[in-house]
Amino acid sequence: MATVLSGISGALYYKPAGTKATLGELDVNATNDTFYVGTNMGFRVGDPIKFSIVNTQTGGTGTGTLPSSLVGANTYYVLTYSTSTGLMTISSTSGGAVEDVTNDGTVTGVNKFQVAYSEFGVVSEARDWSIEVSRAEIDVTAIGQALGQYVPFRQYISGFGDANGSATVYFTDEDASFANRIIQDVLLRKQVGATMKLYMDRVESAGVVDDTKSRSIQTEVTLTSASFNVNPDDAQSISINFRPSAAVSFDLMTT
Amino acid sequence: MNYQSIRAKIEAPLLSAYNSEVPSIPVYFDNITAVPPDPPKEYVRVNIIFGLTTESTLDGSLDYARGALIIRCFAPKGSGPARCQQMVALAKEVIDTLNSTRKTSTSTYVRLGQITGPSFQAPEDFPHFVGRIDAGWQASAK
Numbered sequence A: 001m002a003t004v005l006s007g008i009s010g011a012l013y014y015k016p017a018g019t020k021a022t023l024g025e026l027d028v029n030a031t032n033d034t035f036y037v038g039t040n041m042g043f044r045v046g047d048p049i050k051f052s053i054v055n056t057q058t059g060g061t062g063t064g065t066l067p068s069s070l071v072g073a074n075t076y077y078v079l080t081y082s083t084s085t086g087l088m089t090i091s092s093t094s095g096g097a098v099e100d101v102t103n104d105g106t107v108t109g110v111n112k113f114q115v116a117y118s119e120f121g122v123v124s125e126a127r128d129w130s131i132e133v134s135r136a137e138i139d140v141t142a143i144g145q146a147l148g149q150y151v152p153f154r155q156y157i158s159g160f161g162d163a164n165g166s167a168t169v170y171f172t173d174e175d176a177s178f179a180n181r182i183i184q185d186v187l188l189r190k191q192v193g194a195t196m197k198l199y200m201d202r203v204e205s206a207g208v209v210d211d212t213k214s215r216s217i218q219t220e221v222t223l224t225s226a227s228f229n230v231n232p233d234d235a236q237s238i239s240i241n242f243r244p245s246a247a248v249s250f251d252l253m254t255t
Numbered sequence B: 001m002n003y004q005s006i007r008a009k010i011e012a013p014l015l016s017a018y019n020s021e022v023p024s025i026p027v028y029f030d031n032i033t034a035v036p037p038d039p040p041k042e043y044v045r046v047n048i049i050f051g052l053t054t055e056s057t058l059d060g061s062l063d064y065a066r067g068a069l070i071i072r073c074f075a076p077k078g079s080g081p082a083r084c085q086q087m088v089a090l091a092k093e094v095i096d097t098l099n100s101t102r103k104t105s106t107s108t109y110v111r112l113g114q115i116t117g118p119s120f121q122a123p124e125d126f127p128h129f130v131g132r133i134d135a136g137w138q139a140s141a142k
Helices: A178-185 B001-021 B082-100
Strands: A012-016 A018-025 A035-036 A047-057 A076-081 A087-091 A111-117 A127-139 A156-170 A193-201 A215-229 A237-244 A250-251 B043-050 B054-056 B061-063 B064-075 B109-121 B130-142
Touching: A012 A127, A018 A127, A127 A193, A127 B043, A156 A178, A156 A193, A156 A215, A178 A215, A178 A237, B001 B043, B001 B064, B001 B130, B064 B082, B082 B109, B082 B130
Parallel strands: none
Antiparallel strands: A012 A193, A018 A111, A035 A087, A047 A076, A047 A111, A076 A087, A127 A156, A156 A237, A193 A215, A215 A237, A215 A250, B043 B064, B054 B061, B064 B130, B109 B130
């Protein structure tokens, strides 16, 4: 007999806002081991990041060579980032030594280096989440239909898809809480990179989330509001609203 | 519905935790007669109640198990509430651990809800001070 999934199988995962940037060869400084990723981004010290090469025209994989000695498959960690200068240094371990960059790498034309938050992080303070997916319908009913015994029906064609989501998170005394970061991300001007992964059924294998056995909805998001609820009777909570900034992808099967 | 696996998921870590105490604390589960030791010594009673275990549909029914867990800790009277609270706190730690354990595809998955209590009683005709917590649970069992 099938088992109804309950809320205990759900989870909320998040990639912080302002943690995806593209840069060219000139933005890599092999002398100072710095990367110019843009000012006023949301990178924070200790953020896990990965480098790749993207085709900025298609959004797909680009061609070129990463600065030496960066490896696309490796996770690096933000060592320093200045919102005013946009300069970042990285390390191969969290809080480790500055990664020695020995050349600027090679990208030309529409190809750019991309630095982005590497892995989704679980929002362990999340109480619930919801998402409403909808599509617009355009009324194309024509007048002049032949009248019969029953009234004629309206006709529609498909419009655009849309979605709105929300989540409730508890406000805790943990400074590094991911929930706290989401709340602050609402007012971040550059929210590129903010991504929600909403699990209906999170299943782990060998201690890590196994997406081949889990069911989820994933979308890049724009965080639109955060509503604080502080009163003497209840646990402090924050309601966060978001909407997709790109197409929503569904992974509802375990195959 | 695998009732046994749900029960085991909750009972096993509690038994392990209390058995690991020095000296170990006896745990009595459902359908095990607890004889209050004389002279009074510490012990724990654990009861698991199955509430609704199915959801009806128009075409049949689906498994969806929910119930309640009741843990009562018995400590000798006359020595204050501290020891009884320590025993209750141990149960709370077990519940926390159980709730932070992630779901795997091959096993029954149980999570407990909000913990009510502890509430304490010192019955006049009973040699023990009793602390009780309870919590609802949900489970998905293959």
